[in-house]
Amino acid sequence: MAEFCGLEIVYLPTEFGLVKIEVLKHFIEKFNPEALFITSFAGYMADQPLSNIYNVCDDMGVVMVEDASGGIGDENGLLGNGDHAHIILASTGSPKTVNVGNGGFISTDNTILFESAKNILSSVKADPVTCAGIASEIKNAPQVISKTIEACKFLKLEINEFREVLHNNRQSLNVAVPDETPKKLGYQLRKGLNVHGGSIITVCPNYNRVNLKSVCIEIKNLDIRCMTPENLDIIIQLLKTQT
Ligand SMILES: Cc1ncc(COP(=O)(O)O)c(C=O)c1O
Numbered sequence: 001m002a003e004f005c006g007l008e009i010v011y012l013p014t015e016f017g018l019v020k021i022e023v024l025k026h027f028i029e030k031f032n033p034e035a036l037f038i039t040s041f042a043g044y045m046a047d048q049p050l051s052n053i054y055n056v057c058d059d060m061g062v063v064m065v066e067d068a069s070g071g072i073g074d075e076n077g078l079l080g081n082g083d084h085a086h087i088i089l090a091s092t093g094s095p096k097t098v099n100v101g102n103g104g105f106i107s108t109d110n111t112i113l114f115e116s117a118k119n120i121l122s123s124v125k126a127d128p129v130t131c132a133g134i135a136s137e138i139k140n141a142p143q144v145i146s147k148t149i150e151a152c153k154f155l156k157l158e159i160n161e162f163r164e165v166l167h168n169n170r171q172s173l174n175v176a177v178p179d180e181t182p183k184k185l186g187y188q189l190r191k192g193l194n195v196h197g198g199s200i201i202t203v204c205p206n207y208n209r210v211n212l213k214s215v216c217i218e219i220k221n222l223d224i225r226c227m228t229p230e231n232l233d234i235i236i237q238l239l240k241t242q243t
Contacts, residue, residue, distance in 0.1 A: 002037075016166060016210050017042025021052050028060045035063040040071025040079040043209040044174045044220055046167035047071075047079060054084040063087065063113070069104070070173050070220065072097050073141025086110055092130070095199075095221045097145050097173075098138050103130035144224055148173045151227040152219050158236045163243050166214060173220035176204065177239065178212060185215045185242055192238040 002009050010031045013023055019038070036057055041047055050066065057064040069091040071079030080088055087108045092100040103126040108114055114121075126134070152172045156165045159177060166176040179185045186203040193200060202209050202216040209216050217235060219227070 012036070014042065016045075016212060018046050018167065018170070019048055019053055021049065021056060024053060024056055025060070028056070028062055033062055035065055037065045037067065039067045039069070040074075041173060042167070043176070043216070044070055044218070045172050045176050045210065045216065046170035047172065050078060050081070051084045054086075057086075065089065067091075069096050071145070072138065073143075073145040075142050075146055079145075082107060082109055087113065092134050092137070097141050097148075097220075098134060099140075099144070100130060100133040100137050103127075103134060105134060145173070147224040147227055148220055148222075151222075151232055154229075155217070155219065155232055155235065158232075159239055162240055166210065166212070174216055174218045176210060176212075176214045176216040178214045180213060182213050182215045188242050189215065189217070189235075189238055192241075193234070 010027075010033060012019065012027050014020070019042075024036075036053070038048060038050075038053065040050065054064050056062075063086045065087045066080065066085040067090070068080035068085075068088050072090050074080055078084070080090070082088055087106065087110070089104065089106045090096070090098060091104040092098040092102065093104070094101045105126070106121065149171050152175050155175045156168050156172070159165050159175065160168050164178050166178060177185075182203045186201045189201050190196070195201070199221050200218050202218060204214045204216055205211045206216070
């Protein structure tokens with residue numbers, strides 16, 4: 001949208017997607033941007049230090065917009081929390097933490113921003129059926145996010161016993177493993193898991209994930225009922241045989 005509106009875009013350098021606070025401060029000083037657009041998780045692989053990011057932005061006059069499509073329902077109150085963002089938005093398409101299959105929402109407690117965006121907001125209004133879907137499905141978000149984080153924590157711990165895992169110590173909704181031949185590994189994992197298409201495996205470098213040769217296992221795309229220790233163990237054993 002920024003490109004569409006003819007606004008200048010500058011990209012914040014990160015550590016494999018993760019924002020470094022000192023880098024952010026220097027970057028804002030250098031480019032004096034109006035807004036920072038950021039997702040709750042770096043490529044769904046690591047939770048961003050949102051409260052610190054927000055404090056820097058707030059102090060330096062930058063509007064912080066969090067895309068919390070993956071962070072809604074965080075029981076720790078760190079992600080998708082209006083106290084740590086000027087504006088929060090979330091897609092509720094599929095597969096998302098609020099899994100409606102359509103639509104999304106924007107939220108702010110800043111009345112000036114809200115009033116100034118009234119026209120554009122009224123032109124992107126969700127239909128009433130989608131709104132009812134969001135109101136109903138959002139109740140499941142805490143369980144979806146906590147179960148998915150728990151499954152990733154388990155996977156990261158186990159996989160790290162025999163190979164490198166990206167952002168090993170951070171909470172996440174998926175798990176990325178660096179690999180020299182990611183296409184080959186992605187193919188082997190898809191074959192082993194008997195999945196067709198790309199939804200469970202993302203081969204990187206990928207703009208939406210990380211600029212590093214790696215394979216990203218998209219746990220976030222699984223139904224939480226599938227995240228049993230037995231199923232997670234299949235992923236671990238498959239990776240073991242490819243190491
Ligand atoms: C973090 C995030 N925000 C927004 C979107 C866009 O979602 P939609 O399908 O509603 O356009 C995606 C899509 O996967 C996403 O991962």
